[in-house]
Amino acid sequence: MEIYVDGSNLIHKLWHVCENVTQVANGMQRQLSAIEREYKPDFLRVALDAPGGTWRHELVPTYKAQRGKKPEGLQTLLNSAEQLLGDWCTASVAGHEADDIIATWCHRANLSGTQAVIVSADKDLYQLLRKDLHVILRSFRTSVGKVTQEDWFNHDAFATRWAMVPVQWPQYRALVGDKSDNMPGVNSIGERYAMTLMGRYLTIEDCVTAIRRFETTGMPQKQERALLAAWDSGEVQRNIRIHTLVKNVPLPTPEIATT
Known part of the structure; x- marks a missing residue:
């Protein structure tokens, strides 16, 4: 089994608990050691956001x-993350986010038949879920390094919660938007109609085709017109691309495992 930790996400989560550089740095080490000790993976890798902008x-x-x-302290931690985690197997690639690196690792694991587990609180990673790939959501609410809640999320749990399959997650996000990333959705289509569409159609394009054929979509005409306008403008296709993780990031080699 391989475990992929979203290092940048973990730094942010720990920072919002205490806002202290030393405590967060120590908390990172404790968390990684605890994950390795508890789950005993064959490989534990940590993905980090590279400084600067990305293709998005x-x-x-x-x-x-x-x-x-x-904040200055948080930026210091993010800039020096690779040095702080020098004893662990880390990766960051210019122009890509940590999510894309994890997606690439997961893709490789899938091709080789390797079981994989992701540790992150980032919902964008839901799209990677498979029968043999889980996401561990960890919450930190009291002291740094202390996990107050841990939820395992797999393909079936996702389907039960969201009434869609994981591969549809970028489509859903393109419809409802993501305020945390400053990405708008389609006007007048909120979670209710987005989930209705994902339950009926595998892709937004399938729904657009149905609208053009005057088929029943489960949405009022106002929402159908809004979706057609956003699709014809290219806005929806652009948003799908933004929310879709890249699975072919050129990772540095050789990659090594650490214990």
């Missing part, structure tokens, strides 16, 4: 623009 910023300049400047 090139496609949509306003991507994550609302977040503003990070």
